[in-house]
Amino acid sequence: MRKVEAEFLKDLNPAQREAVETIYGPLLVIAGAGSGKTRTLVCRLAYLVERGIPSEKILLLTFTRRAAREMIDRASSLLQRDVNKITGGTFHSLCNLMLRQYGSLIGYNSNFTLLDRGDSEDLLNLLKTSLGLSDRKKRFPKKDTLATIYSKSINQLRSVEEIVSSEYPQFLEYLPEIQRLFAEYVAYKREHQLMDYDDLLLNWLKILKEFPYVRKDVGARFQFIMVDEYQDTNTLQGEIIKYMAEDHQNVMVVGDDSQSIYGFRGANYRNIFEFPKLFPNTKIIKLEQNYRSTQPILDLANVIIANSKIKYTKTLFTLKKEGEKPVFLRPKDEAEASIFIADKILELREKGLKLSQMAVLFRSAFHSYELEIELTKRGIPFVKYGGLKLLESAHVKDVISFLKIILNPKDFLAWNRILLLMEGIGPRTAEKIINLLKEEPLSFSFPRILSLSASRKLKSFLDLYMQFRPYSERPSEILSRIWEYYEPLFQRIYYEDYNRRVKDIEGLFSLAERFETLDEFLSELLLEPIEITDYEKEDIDEAPLILSTIHSAKGLEWHTVFIISLIEGRFPSFHSLENEEELEEERRLFYVAVTRAREKLYLISPLMVYLPGEGKVFAKPSRFIKEIPPSLYREISINGKKSFISSFQEKSKEDTTYGSSPFKVGDLVRHPHFGEGEVLEVSGDKIKVNFVNKGPTLLHLKYTNLERL
């Protein structure tokens, strides 16, 4: 026993070792990118077990379930013993688990239904209609705006009023209606056993706060708590930890303030500094040695973060002094960039590098569209992380709705979706049917509200539905019977692209095979959404290339990394340009992207990009590139066509980013919301206007309807 312990501890540096061996009391580890954070966590898991802590007393919270699974597996192999009784997962999955058990304390059954983002939006829309808010002459916020406002208010602990007035002033006049709608939303969820993502955190926290005995219970159940990626947790999650560790204080959190990239979800890099306030006597350990990247890559990364307005806590160093400089290039457009990347990837593969050791990273999922086309054309297998999830597609949601009503007959949101699939039943009729279902669950006597054919259709569905109650079959069996019913409807509705969509259904089927019970299957699907390309990797005999949003690439590393679409407006995204906090988050995002690379790094800024509606336009390289001293990278041109490229460079002047501005300083303009004003400044696609009623305001020409007077 001693021997094994010595063996895995001796690979650690002193700081890591201290983090592993400090097992009692609150501990904060500030761990830079590539500083062996995961190794430290894995060793600590193993060490705890080695010290005789029963593995079921350990709780490990990470940003994906996959990450938790991997760490637990690695700890197992370190110990050569199974430690899979460790509870591992995300905050949301933990809350889900706890609420299934303790939810009754606040009026929830153990079979409550989870709403994903789309479900929440649908519900908000439903309520919006029934409150008569949809047919106003003036525009009421749309469902996704409503969902965003609501979720922000929960996760950032800000009032709806505050959010609307600071970020959506155009809807301020509707504030009372919006608040009423949200009240209805909350009541509806409660009444129908529904919880959205935010409710998972909110309700579990509520129980912890209100029931001291629950805190005792869970404290005894999870005596050692570890939290990864703490910089991306929000106040709510911090509070949850505070209560869960109240009794024993054995809680270790690991994070890196310079890698905080989930501000939009209520996370704040400052949270990490709040931790010692939640837990007095916190011990702090810093990990600053980087084991991942070469010095040239790290030099670039350090400059990016040093240019930040915010002072971060550490500077990374490495012993891997040798290495190639990162490469910067400006292809003429995305097509040329894609060809370059595909060529380079094949070239590296020739040299023996596996496809799975290379990754292409980008700010937003759609930035890789052109590349995907090129890769497909060349037959280079890839998986894409980020972007559309399997269960976000309409046809999959249809199928899921069937499962939902089997599990929770009160899920009228799912009922609604199913009813609308039937020919002859529209929103009004569906509403009527649901009202009947509410009063007298599953009565078959539908008065004359339906046409004969519609009522037959409904009847045949209800007959089928009754066969599933009580449900006992395995999810895959239930699914195949649902498919029998649904397939004809599916054919009618999605006639256009039947083949494409049916593949998703097949994916869903093969996924279902892995589950024993329906609620497991559904929870899993919502808490760890499946990527749409993930199940498609059929009979590929080679581990595929990775395409990923930077957000989804968190915590991962590759030999070679390509970062594409490094142009103003895309990265940094134009959503963040007006807000310094958000711009800083974009910078951290770039930092995260760069530090994923071990040996080779390619930074790519196309000279022209295609914008919907505007065609091909010139693009400025990202400001994050411009501020890096050219000595830190090597700029190359494609096929020696330097002259061609620089001729474009000449034309690409400061203000030509997204087409030039039709306004000049001094112009008098009118804005639909803000009224009249005078143009103060024009730069690129941004314009500063001094409005009579509002004062100086920065606007985006691309999204503003300004009228010259």
Added chain:
DNA sequence: CCGTACAATGTTTTT
């Protein structure tokens, strides 16, 4: 009140 055909609209990041 349903279904369809057409226009508008506004595009991050995720549990």
Added chain:
DNA sequence: CATTGTACGG
């Protein structure tokens, strides 16, 4: 570009 809203005929 694909989703979401609107207009209209059945």
